[in-house]
Amino acid sequence: MEMTERKEKILAAIVEKYIQTGEPVGSKALVDSLGFSVSSATIRNEMADLIEMGYLEQPHTSAGRIPSSQGYRYYVENLMTTYDMSPVEKGIINSKLRDSSTEPQTVLEKAGNILADMAHCAAVTTTPTDHEAVVKRVELVPIGTRTAMVVMLTSSGILKTKVCRTDSEITIDIAENFYNIVKAYFIGKPASELSIARIQTLALSLGEKALIMTPLLVALADVAKMTERTELLLEGQTNLLSHKEFETNAFELMEFLRRSEPLNRIFSSHSDTNNGMPSVLIGNENLFRELQNSTMIFSKYSIGGHESGTLGIIGPTRIDYARLIPSIKYLTDVVGIILSDNMED
Amino acid sequence: MEMTERKEKILAAIVEKYIQTGEPVGSKALVDSLGFSVSSATIRNEMADLIEMGYLEQPHTSAGRIPSSQGYRYYVENLMTTYDMSPVEKGIINSKLRDSSTEPQTVLEKAGNILADMAHCAAVTTTPTDHEAVVKRVELVPIGTRTAMVVMLTSSGILKTKVCRTDSEITIDIAENFYNIVKAYFIGKPASELSIARIQTLALSLGEKALIMTPLLVALADVAKMTERTELLLEGQTNLLSHKEFETNAFELMEFLRRSEPLNRIFSSHSDTNNGMPSVLIGNENLFRELQNSTMIFSKYSIGGHESGTLGIIGPTRIDYARLIPSIKYLTDVVGIILSDNMED
C-alpha cells in the first residue's frame, strides 16, 4: 500500500490532535474539527489502511486511533511544519543564559532548566569534553603551609581544581620541582597521559623528593581525570510525574536517568549524524527497555568548532515535536556560542 | 485520663507493628503476635482510651488503629529503645565517606546517598556555613592573558573559586594592586563586607585603574558571596515514590523539596535545641502544609566546634525511628569529623 496525500493529511491531523489532547482520535472528531470534505466512513477506511501500514495503533477496537512510533517518525520527517521561537522568546532565553556565571556547569544547568520548563519534561545536559584536548596550563596555588590547590586548564577551555594535602611543608623548591615535571612531561599532551600508573613510575625517579611530591602528582592525575570525565546534569525530573503515560513506571524511568552510562552511550552513538539538527528517538526506536515509551530529543553543542556536549529532553512520545525540535536546536546553538566566547583568551 | 504502664506497652506495640507492616493494627492481631496476657476486648478498651487521649487514630470504624503524630511523638520520647548501628556497619560507612574526595560537597553527597539508601527516603544535606567566618586568604591565579581565577579561603575552611575575564591584559602591576586592596580592606574581615556596593565605592577611588580592576573586584565579591551561601543537596528523591502514603502527592512533595528556602528556614529554626541529638518533626508538627504527612529527622554537624550544616531525611511518618535517629546522629558526627580534619592547615 502506498502513501497518498490524503492519508498524509489524516496522519498529520491525528498526530497533532493526539499531541494536543492526549485522547485517542476518532473518525468523527477528525471530520468535525478539521475541514475534511469527506465523511467519517471514508476517514475510517483510510485510518484502517494507516493501521495496516503501521503508522497508527488502536488501544482497543472501540477506541480512536493513536500514532505509533513509526507514525510519529513519518510525521517528524515528512509532515510537520516546525515552529520557531519568536524573537522575543529567543531574546529572553539568551539573556537568561548570559546573565548567569560563565561556568559551563552553571550555563548548562540553566539551559536544562529552561528546556525542562518549556517541554514539561526531564532535561539532560552533558558537560563539555573534547578527546583531542591537551593540557594547556597547570598552576599550584598555595592554600596553607601544607595544602595547595592544583588547577588545570585544557586547550578546550575546561578548568578544574582540586585541593591536595601533604605531610610536610610545600616549599618554593617543591613547587618549582612540580612545575618542572609538569612542563617537561605533561603540558601540550592529552590529559589521558596523566594516569596514576604514569605518576607512579615518575615518582620512582624522584628519589628522596618522592615522598612529598607524590600527593601533588596524585592530585594532578585526579584533576586530569576530572577534565576528561563527562558529567551529566539532570533537570526537571519531577515533570515526568505529571504525564499520565508514566503513571505506572515513573519510578523506573527516573532511576534509569540517574545512571549516567546508558545516557552517555546513547549520546555518543548519535554524534553529528544529522548535520547539526537534533536527533530524535521515538518510543521503540530506543534500545533501552526503560525508554520504550519515551521520546528523546537531543542535540550537540560545539565549542570552538568541536562537538563537545549534549543537551536534550526526555518525555513521553506524545510531545510537541514541531515546537521543541527547533527550540532545542536554538538552545544548543546559544550554549555553544556562550561557552565558546568563554574560552577566548 | 492518665497514662498507665499497660497503655504504654500497647501504644509501643502498635507503633512498632504499624511501622513494620503499614497496615492498621487490630486488637486481635496485637494479642496474637505479642505476648499480652489479656483478651482482645481489654485491648480494645485500652485502645479506645488511647484514641481519646489523642495517641491513636482510626482510619474508619471497622479498621484497626494507627498512631497519630502525637502517638509517634510519645513513642519517640518515652517508649522507644534505639538501635545503634553495628560496629561493622559503622566501619563500612566510615570508609565509604573517607575514601572519597575531601571536598565538602562530595562528602555530603555521599553521606546523603548513604542516608537515603538506609532510610528509603529522601536525604537532604546543607553545605557548611559559618557566620563568624572571615576571609583568610585570597589568590589571583593567571589563566590566560586576560583571564584569571579568584580563589578565596575562609577561616572555616570553605574554599571557592571563580573565573573572571577582563578587557585588557592583567599585568603584574594590576595583580599587585589587587592584592594590596584585598590585604588592606578584606583579609580578616567577614566575607559579607565584600558586597557589590562596597566594591563600587572602592572602585571610585582607583582613578584610571578602575576600568581594569572592576571585573576582578566584582569576581571577588561574587566569590565572597559564594562562601556565604548555603547550598542544599538532595539525594534519593525517587525513593519517595515507593511509599504508598505519597502516592497522590509525591509530585507536590518533591517540588517542595526543590525550593531550598523553606528547608533552610526549618533547619535554622532548630539549631542546637537538642544538645546534639537529632531533631524530629512528625506529621502535623511540621508547619508547612506540604510536609503535614511526612516526618523529618535531621541533625547538625560541627566543624571545629561550630555548628556548620545539616544532614537529614524526609519520609513518611511511618518510619523506623528507633534505627534511623541513632544512624543520623552517627553520620553527622562522622561528617563533622571528616570535614574538621580537612580544615587543618
Add this chain to the structure above:
DNA sequence: TTTTAGCACTCTAAACTTTCAAGTGCTAAC
C-alpha cells in the same frame, strides 16, 4: 471505482451492587 449512510457490534469507563472479612463497640456474665 470511490464515497457514504446506516446499523449492528465491540469495548471501556463509570456507576452500582454484592460479598467477604476484619474489626469494632456494647452487654452481660465472670
Add this chain to the structure above:
DNA sequence: GTTAGCACTTGAAAGTTTAGAGTGCTAAAA
C-alpha cells in the same frame, strides 16, 4: 476490672449494569 459473645459497621474486591464512543461492514449512491 476482665472477658466471651454477638450484632453491627465499613471498605476492598469482585461482579454487574449501563451509557457512550467508535468501529467495521454492507449496500446503495455518486
